[in-house]
Amino acid sequence: MADDSDTSTTAKASRDGGVQSLRRAFELLEHLADTGGEASLSELAASSGLPMPTIHRLIRTLVALGYVRQNSNRRYALGARLIRLGENASMQFGTWARPLLAELVEEVGETANLAVLERDEVVYVSQVPSKHSMRMFTEVGRRLLPHGTGVGKAILSQLPADEVRALLKRTGMPAYTEHTLTDPDEMLAQLDKIAAQGYAVDESEQELGVRCVAVPLTGTPAPAAISVSGPEGRLTKEAVSRIAPAVQRIAATLSAHLAGEDLSA
Structure with missing residues (x-):
């Protein structure tokens, strides 16, 4: 016994x-x-x-x-059963990220967004609009191919080159505007620069007249990035140098939160 x-x-x-x-x-x-x-x-x-x-x-x-x-x-x-889990997790992520996005909007005066990479597309999961009458050019739930967006390029800059090439081959690189990059080699060269400087800039590549500064989250289970977007008349090239550090700071905080650090903050 x-x-x-x-x-x-x-x-x-x-x-x-x-x-x-x-x-x-x-x-x-x-x-x-x-x-x-x-x-x-x-x-x-x-x-x-x-x-x-x-x-x-x-x-x-x-x-x-x-x-x-x-x-x-x-x-x-x-x-297909994973889709519901992923979408709900993304939306919950977006919900608790909103206070930090609001802090970013208060500091820079433009709309802030959070997006994640899902099934070869970037999907916007949270947004805090600016107080300006001319606000944002996308909305929560919208899906876009990553090569033509600031958040997408920021996310791709964190992936190995062979994974990026495979993704671009699967999705293609359609031109949304005359400024959209449509060549994989040019995209990879730009991604190297983005990785080195720590942020991406969308220069009317998704929509004409819109500029976007995006920063990838790091050390997170799912590829993600945050961005600040606005009309070129307000979000000038000079403003980018002022806004980018603020976006990087919030991205670092979000990265720590998603990794499970200081979740009570």
Whole structure:
């Protein structure tokens, strides 16, 4: 008959095994996301280092729950059930970010935005408008391709070059205005400059007459950036040098919050 210590050890192993399976399931979802959203079992085994039987068991469970789907080519892709979770998480992120965006608007006098990268698009999840009658040129929930936006370029500047090239190949680089960059090599060269200076500038690349200063968040689970936007007449090139440090400061605070530091601040 097992003594109390044996029972305790068995219970602990069971709990640890459950936690380990949960961790591995989420890691597989992240590996799927890293591959662009679709992969074979062998590719998942290579990227995760897990045994094939373990991957097969976890994937089968995730498919049954709707978090993964199996395509007709027998490859696996992120499931539609994740969309609701991601969108709700993004909106909650946007809700608690609003006080800091409001602080930024108070300081610089222009509209502040928060956007995240989802499925190769940037989606605006929070916004605090300026007090000017001519305000913002986008709205919460709007999705745009990253190459033609300040927040998108700021986010791309934090990604490896091969990931950026793959993303641009998937999305294409349509010209929204005559100023939109449409060449991948030119974009990568600009992203190097953005990474070096710490902020991106959208010079009428999404909408004519609009200038935007954007700064990426760092060390966060999901790629994200904040921006300040306004008409070129107010947000002049000279104003950019004054506004950029303020945007960088708020971005650093948001990055720390999202990483779990000082969440009560």
